[in-house]
Amino acid sequence: MMQSKNEMKLSFDARSVNEGFARVAVAAFITELNPTLDEVADVKTAVSEAVTNAIIHGYDDPCEKVELVCRIEGNQVEIAVTDTGKGIPDVAKAMEPFYTTKPELERSGMGFAFIEAFMDEVQVTSEVDRGTRVWMRKRIGAQEG
């Protein structure tokens, strides 16, 4: 039985080019759990959604920072994506599929739905003008039973 324990923290500018960086960094970090390709893709998609939300909705200034913490504990991976930006006035509403505050940017409103679909557990905490934290967890190896 694997008993890994490992943690890393990234802090990066709220620039769209870092969306790819963040998901690739997390994918590399979790390789020690021997995830399937599908599990890696699920985690990458979820990270991409959370980081994109922080960049688009959290901040106007791309010099502001997005923080990502990734922790491995046993066969679980936990990821927290945090911004100190605008915050979400109504988290429940924001998590409804197809809800978006930026239809002009052709945001699909599917971001949180994707995170929920691809991770086992998701928690979103937010405070207006203080920022937003998206915490998510997935068990790796679940597909093999």
Added chain:
Amino acid sequence: MEQYCEREGNCLRVRVPKELDHHEAGRLKLEADMMIDAYHVKTLIFDFGETEFMDSSGIGVLIGRSKKMGYYGGEVYAQNLNGRVQKIFRVSGLHALIQTDMPKGE
């Protein structure tokens, strides 16, 4: 010179990049819209042959172009979807909106 699009008559093929996220979406949208408007495109094909990653930003791109083609009475297809892109299509319900070469009945 177009980075993503190839046109033949009024058929436009968009070669979706390796990773379609919010970062890539902006440029792709601009180029595809410019081509659709300039050449009165009737058939729009998204070719996912090279695509390994797509998130919900990609869904926004596809829905936006589909709406645009709908106004023009055109048709939209998605081709060469790998397993991952098929999963994204299913989870988002996009396969009900855009004709694909995905296996039926799933």
